[in-house]
Amino acid sequence: MLSASARVFVRRAVGTSHGHGSLRSSSSRLFSTASSSAGFDSYDDDSVTLTSLNSMFNPTEEHKALRSMLQTFVEREVEPQALEFNKKEIFNVDLFRKLGDSGMGILGLTVDPEYGGAGMDAAAVCVVHEELSYSDPAFCLSYLAHSLLLVNNLSTNGSHEQKQQFLPDICSGAKIGGMCMSEPNAGTDVLGMKSNAKYDAEKKGFILNGTKMWITNGTLTNDNDGSTGDCFLVYARTGEKKSDVTQFVVEKGMEGFSCGQKINDKLGMRASNTAELVFDNVFIPADTHVVGEVNGATLCMMRNLEIERLGLAAMALGIARRSLDEMKGYAGERSAFGASNLYQFGQVQKHIAESYAEYMAGRCYVYGVANSLDLSTYGNGLDADGTKLYCAQMSKNVADRAIQVMGGYGYVGEYVVERLWRDAKLLEIGGGTNESHHKNMCRDLRRMGRTPLD
Amino acid sequence: MRILVGVKRVVDYAVKVRVQNNTVDLSNVKMSLNPFCEIAVEEAVRLKEKKAADEVVAVSVGPKQCTETLRTALAMGCDRAIHIQTDRRTDYVDLQPFAVAHLFQKVVEQEEADLVLLGKQGIDSDCGQTGPMLAGLLGWPQVTFAAKMDLEGDGMMVERETDAGTETIKIPSLPAVVTCDLRLNEPRYATLPNIMKAKKKKVDTIAADDLGVDLEPHNPVLDIFEPPPRKEGITVESVDDLLDKLRNEAKVLK
Incomplete structure (x- = not known):
């Protein structure tokens, strides 16, 4: 008489109502919680045996709210597109931008608000990746490449000036990118990389040469037109010792920087773009585009x-x-x-x-x-x-x-x-x-x- | 103008509820902001964004977890919240619309609100009574099932859903109570930056018992049971068979 039938009524009312197709849960999921386990007063969260586990997965109110918000977003916007983009093997760049300022605001999840981020922690990172992957791991992989490999890396290792210069655009979603470490002949043996950058004292910058492989977000278009993603952190050799590696910011449009190929026919993660990126005498200004210490990467x-x-x-x-x-x-x-x-x-x-x-x-x-x-x-x-x-x-x-x-x-x-x-x-x-x-x-x-x- | 928005914490719309010990089992059940209340919140926030309202106050009646539901409303853009705390179940068994309307009346008077926006009904008890009762208690004009809402002069024009379409009703001047229907708007997401901001907004808690309102239910709930399972359908041999059954068994045709 009460809830069960009530729900049937609402579903029907919604179904026959004009306009919207389905009843949206929207942010009502936000802050929603399962109340206690059987045997206890269902309104009393404190007496619940599962509390400790729940608070482990959602350590604060904000984590809980973040998870609820994402579940709504994923249900409404990520799930419906996952199968199609996987089939067509293309990246959903419009949806990706919705993770930025025009929507969820999670691209700069771990970044200080001063630079356009949300200032959250490692547990929040896990919440976001878990929830996005629930529907579309490939889409989530693109998010990971951008928000962790590029954004979090810059936020952790960059100077104040670099953060001011680069972070606002990549946190807002205006620019999308990733990180370049692996090479065609160096994967697990990462320090076996061959890409190198030579310092040119006259020009006050480095000349970068090499090829990077398996770069997520390496290209953002789906037609193999040679265009690259917007912004990358690139590791390259800068000295004699095996560990003499430096990290550089390379931006789309720099002369000599191009996309070798979009890598197609992957087993999985097909809705995430993977590319080979080529650096042919790319000039890197030393004062602005070197992240961290030279040979300290x-x-x-x-x-x-x-x-x-x-x-x-x-x-x-x-x-x-x-x-x-x-x-x-x-x-x-x-x-x-x-x-x-x-x-x-x-x-x-x-x-x-x-x-x-x-x-x-x-x-x-x-x-x-x-x-x-x-x-x-x-x-x-x-x-x-x-x-x-x-x-x-x-x-x-x-x-x-x-x-x-x-x-x-x-x-x-x-x-x-x-x-x-x-x-x-x-x-x-x-x-x-x-x-x-x-x-x-x-x-x-x-x-x-x-x-x-x- | 100050808008007061009702925010009810209910069993999430996607949950299939179970009846146990003669009541709806709420243990381990996901609870959410009532979808119609969410529409009311959205409308209030839009009025504020249009600078038609100065302040939007979210109000919820229920257990202490209601503060979570109120935070959702705050993350969507409400300015502050009032939590009328009670451990009574709010799905009709222990607390009924008449009492809730009285509680709201107290808050409306205290806050000197100019407009009260509520969902057209809670999706748990489906009464749809709180709005009309509140308007009655306050002696204010009301429009239920709002599908469109525009401020006009000192009052507003409200289009309301009816079985045959919509009708437009003019409220010559505020204050008023309006209950919101599904087509009114599409509620926004609470984004991460807004969740963070919501954390800093004020939530006042008042004990329901302290408001001098009779909270006892007046209509006893005698029984709660799940709907009987649907009977298996049959396949008919021909159109004639179908017509025969519709005429003589179901008696829906003459």
């Missing part, structure tokens, strides 16, 4: 890689959560062998229960690390690597089980999980291969010697 790299890896691990959480939602939804509705749903079958139970447990383990690891990560320092490498190592594989496994539970349907694009499965694979490669995490983690663990872990 390994420090910039380390500082930024930690949050990048955490962001990628959070993307894996979004993939896993969506896969779980899809498989449990399907399992509840599909009948087989005379049973009204698939939950009756032990094999399916195993898929779902193990997926949930692994997802929650990953989620606790990611937010546990995020909640203690200070973005201005470094030294959490072991766990930044660890979260990504664990979560990337976990998300691929969970997506895989989702496909298995859903059978033929799971194998088809319309049912989402096959796309998530393909996207998840990238997380085992991009931002550090599984093998590079093994290497880094064992280096750190070995250094501990016989000191017991605590």
Whole structure:
């Protein structure tokens, strides 16, 4: 009599009403919370056993609000376009700009408000990546390249003048870019890079030469017209020692800077543009476009890689959560062998229960690390690597089980999980291969010697 | 002009509610700002942006988590908020529109509001009574189911939804109570910068018990049950069969 039927009425009223197609939840999701678990007064949040976990994933009111806001945005604007842009293998630049000042205001998530950012922390980074990936990991990857590899890097390593010069436009979404580290012949062996910049004392600048590979947001157009993204941080050799690497800002339109090719036919992340970028005697002004110390870029790299890896691990959480939602939804509705749903079958139970447990383990690891990560320092490498190592594989496994539970349907694009499965694979490669995490983690663990872990 | 907007915290529209122990089970249920209230908030904020209003005050009646719902309204652009706190369930069982209207009356008088915007109904109890009752208590003009709203002179022109289309009603002068329907506007997102700003806005809390209003429900709720599951449909052999069934079984044709 009360709510159940009431809801039916509202749905109908909405359906027949003129104009808007569906009842929008809009920002009503904002600040919304699940009230307490069964057995307690449902209005009393304080007595809830799950409180500690919820407050781990949403450490403050703002995190909770940010998550709700994103869920609304994702449901309304990201989800409806995901399948199409994946199929066509093109980047949705208009939607991306809505993440900036004209909409969500999350492109400068970690940047000081003085430079046009929101001044939030690592946990907020995880919230955003988790929520965007829930619908469209490829779109989220473009966000990661921009907001972490470019924006957060500049914000952490740039000078006051550089932040004033570059950050407002990239935080607002007027300019979109990324970061250039990998090369055709140097990936995990990052310091094996060949790109180099020679100082020209007369011109007071560096001459940059080389080729960078797998650059997310490397191009923003979809027709391989040779145009580049707007702004990049580029790592290049500047000295004799292996670690003599410097970080530069390279902007669209600089002479000698071009897009070699848009890389097509990727397994996953197809709605995110990936390109090869070419630097042919590009002149870089020394006083404005060198970020951090000359030959000091390994420090910039380390500082930024930690949050990048955490962001990628959070993307894996979004993939896993969506896969779980899809498989449990399907399992509840599909009948087989005379049973009204698939939950009756032990094999399916195993898929779902193990997926949930692994997802929650990953989620606790990611937010546990995020909640203690200070973005201005470094030294959490072991766990930044660890979260990504664990979560990337976990998300691929969970997506895989989702496909298995859903059978033929799971194998088809319309049912989402096959796309998530393909996207998840990238997380085992991009931002550090599984093998590079093994290497880094064992280096750190070995250094501990016989000191017991605590 | 000061606008007061009603903001109700309800079970999220996407949640499939369950009935347990003769009541709607609210444990582990996602709660949100009532969608019609959200439309009211949007309209009030737009009036402020047009400089037609000086201040927009969001008001909510309910448990302490209502402050979250009020923060949503603040993030959308309301200036400050008033939380009338009570632990009674607000979905008709413990607190009914008559009492809520009385609570609002107190706040409206205290705040000297010129216009009260409310959702046309809460999506939990679906009463649609608070607005009309409040107008009655205040002795103010009212328009329900607003689909379009324009200030005109000292008053306003309001287009309201009816079963046959819309009708336009003139309110010669404010104050007034208007309840908002779905077509009135499309509410904005609360963006991250606005969420951060909302944090600094003021939320006053008043205990509902302190307002001198009789909060006891006057209409006892006797039973709450889920709608019966829909019966399986049948396939008919021919059009004649269909007509026969419509005539003789369903009796919808003569």
